[in-house]
Amino acid sequence: MTALLAARGLGKAYPGAGWRRGASRTVLTGIDLTISDGECVALIGRSGSGKSTLARLLMGLEAADVGAVLFRDRPLAGLDRGGLRAFRAAVQMVLQDPLSAVNPRHAVGRILAEPLRHLTDLPVTARTGRVGELLELVGLDPEAAGRLPGQLSGGQVQRIGLARALATRPALVVLDEAVSNLDAPRQVDILDRLATLRRERGTAFLLITHDVRLARRFADRVVVLSEGRIVDTSPCRPSLALSHPAARELIDAVLPVSPGDAS
Amino acid sequence: MSARVLRAEGLSVESWRDTRAGREAVLLVRDVSLEMRVGEVLALVGASGSGKSLACAALLDVLPPGTRRRGGRVLLDGAETEPAPLRGRVVASVLQAPRTAFNPLRTIADHAGETLAVAGSRGRVGRAAIGRALADVGLGDDPRVPGLYPFQMSGGMLQRAMIALALLSGAPFLVADEPTTDLDLVAQGRILDLLASLVRERGLGLLIVTHDLGVVARLADRVAVMEAGRIVEAGPAAALFADPREPTTRALLAAHRALHEVPA
Numbered sequence: 455m456t457a458l459l460a461a462r463g464l465g466k467a468y469p470g471a472g473w474r475r476g477a478s479r480t481v482l483t484g485i486d487l488t489i490s491d492g493e494c495v496a497l498i499g500r501s502g503s504g505k506s507t508l509a510r511l512l513m514g515l516e517a518a519d520v521g522a523v524l525f526r527d528r529p530l531a532g533l534d535r536g537g538l539r540a541f542r543a544a545v546q547m548v549l550q551d552p553l554s555a556v557n558p559r560h561a562v563g564r565i566l567a568e569p570l571r572h573l574t575d576l577p578v579t580a581r582t583g584r585v586g587e588l589l590e591l592v593g594l595d596p597e598a599a600g601r602l603p604g605q606l607s608g609g610q611v612q613r614i615g616l617a618r619a620l621a622t623r624p625a626l627v628v629l630d631e632a633v634s635n636l637d638a639p640r641q642v643d644i645l646d647r648l649a650t651l652r653r654e655r656g657t658a659f660l661l662i663t664h665d666v667r668l669a670r671r672f673a674d675r676v677v678v679l680s681e682g683r684i685v686d687t688s689p690c691r692p693s694l695a696l697s698h699p700a701a702r703e704l705i706d707a708v709l710p711v712s713p714g715d716a717s
Numbered sequence: 718m719s720a721r722v723l724r725a726e727g728l729s730v731e732s733w734r735d736t737r738a739g740r741e742a743v744l745l746v747r748d749v750s751l752e753m754r755v756g757e758v759l760a761l762v763g764a765s766g767s768g769k770s771l772a773c774a775a776l777l778d779v780l781p782p783g784t785r786r787r788g789g790r791v792l793l794d795g796a797e798t799e800p801a802p803l804r805g806r807v808v809a810s811v812l813q814a815p816r817t818a819f820n821p822l823r824t825i826a827d828h829a830g831e832t833l834a835v836a837g838s839r840g841r842v843g844r845a846a847i848g849r850a851l852a853d854v855g856l857g858d859d860p861r862v863p864g865l866y867p868f869q870m871s872g873g874m875l876q877r878a879m880i881a882l883a884l885l886s887g888a889p890f891l892v893a894d895e896p897t898t899d900l901d902l903v904a905q906g907r908i909l910d911l912l913a914s915l916v917r918e919r920g921l922g923l924l925i926v927t928h929d930l931g932v933v934a935r936l937a938d939r940v941a942v943m944e945a946g947r948i949v950e951a952g953p954a955a956a957l958f959a960d961p962r963e964p965t966t967r968a969l970l971a972a973h974r975a976l977h978e979v980p981a
Contacts, residue, residue, distance in 0.1 A: 500901045501871070501872065501900070501901040501904070502871070607765065607766060608765060635898065636765075637765055637972075638930065638969065638972035638973045638975075638976055639764065639968060639969065642972045642976060649980075664901035664903075667976045668976070670979050671975075671978060693979075703903050704902060704903060706906075707903045707905065707906040708902065708931070709902075709909075709929070709932060710931065710934040711977050713934045713937070713954045713955045713958055714955065
């Protein structure tokens with residue numbers, strides 16, 4: 455396995471805002487993380503631990519203050535136009551709030567065709583067929599292509615976001631709390647679809663979540679983020695072996711399966 | 718003399734859409750009955766869009782524009798009452814997204830002042846009550862909390878503050894609509910612990926709306942399962958987990974259990 459995407463000593467701070475201007479806030483410190491082709495890594499941590507900031511840095515949406523993000527061993531900062539296009543096609547992201555991640559005035563078909571137009575060489579005539587395939591891939595009726603996001607349920611729009619991320623046949627998909635807010639049947643459904651995709655296409659995933667259950671069910675290994683640092687890591691099988699207090703706190707927060715169970 | 722049982726019977730909620738033939742009513746909640754008892758937790762469970770929140774809104778008489786209650790009645794200790802006067806006196810509520818439930822320009826103490834004005838206390842007595850309520854929800858250690866604005870607080874703190882406001886009203890019943898959905902699991906666990914202790918120690922009667930059967934397993938005495946606007950199954954929580962009868966309940970339970978599995 456080769457390193458698909460890697461963080462080397464990443465650090466990020468945001469300047470203070472409002473009346474406390476000047477006092478900057480460190481969000482990430484010394485992050486080293488490597489994701490290999492076909493690997494599924496879960497990044498877990500509490501709200502405010504820096505998970506989403508790390509995702510933004512890995513996606514190249516923001517620049518780190520220190521360290522570098524490497525895409526197939528080449529720093530993102532040094533990529534030329536063609537290199538960036540290849541990076542964008544290879545690494546895609548699904549966001550937490552599905553409705554705010556799509557243009558409400560665009561039909562689903564147009565939303566899904568957008569990455570095809572910008573990031574692939576697929577001819578215009580082939581795009582419609584591809585959009586239909588993508589919708590089927592996430593378990594939606596190809597007729598949904600003509601609907602507006604507002605006409606679909608939250609779970610359906612989340613699957614549109616997923617289909618859009620898969621449009622370019624990426625090597626890695628970053629899921630930033632993309633399944634956390636769905637109800638259990640929808641969570642299981644989406645995780646199962648992603649597992650199939652992994653088997654069939656070898657797609658790698660970075661699952662960002664605060665829910666240990668999702669991480670344990672889906673990932674090969676878990677990385678724990680706390681106060682901007684990676685504090686613990688463990689493979690998921692045979693069982694999670696995490697000892698850092700921040701990790702234990704997340705594990706202990708998992709609710710019981712049945713009434714009367716001591717979680 | 719404080720109320721013991723708050724019961725909603727046969728609540729229905731309708732909306733309407735305009736067609737060429739005129740207005741056509743759409744039933745969103747059909748014949749829903751819920752019974753809250755002091756010292757007990759009733760969980761209302763169902764998938765998104767099954768009508769859980771609307772049923773609660775009908776109980777509290779706070780239905781959103783474009784919907785209206787059609788039929789049903791609310792009984793307090795067996796006597797039929799109007800729902801509106803109960804709000805904030807007999808039944809308090811905690812909402813899903815704490816960040817949108819507070820006025821961003823008002824401090825926590827300002828919000829508490831409004832609640833106290835309804836209860837009729839102010840001044841020193843009121844301030845002492847605010848202090849006690851904040852202490853009850855675990856926000857008592859920091860004396861700055863009453864002066865904080867919502868943006869200065871985390872989601873978990875805001876949800877605690879909202880529960881404190883509910884306690885301040887002195888209402889024996891609390892409706893909590895997805896109170897932990899926006900929180901991470903650690904914050905969620907603490908809020909659920911807090912609610913459980915309020916039920917146990919103060920005899921609060923709690924109706925909690927959730928789509929997470931883990932929350933039900935942690936907290937509920939009784940459960941009602943909703944689908945497509947109806948209650949399809951109801952009963953004691955332990956019985957429902959052990960012997961679910963309806964396909965809806967079974968599907969929810971199967972998915973809930975699958976999330977805890979680790980595929981080999």
